[in-house]
Amino acid sequence: MKLEKLEARVLCDNGICKNTADYAVEREDTPKNMRLYLCKSCVKELYRLFWAVLKQKKESN
C-alpha cells in the first residue's frame, strides 16, 4: 500500500466527517476512484486507536 499527499479537494471518507481529505491510501491495483481518502485529523485519531489495539495484542501474546 502507499500513501499519497493530496492536492485535489476531495472529502474525507470517514463517516460524516466533512473535512477535505489530506491523504489518499492506495492499495496495490486499486483504481484511483476507489482509494481511501482521509483528512489529517481522522488519520491522527485512527493512528491513536489502532496503536492502542495493536499494542494490546502484542502484550497479550
Ligand SMILES: [Zn+2]
Ligand atoms: Zn476526516
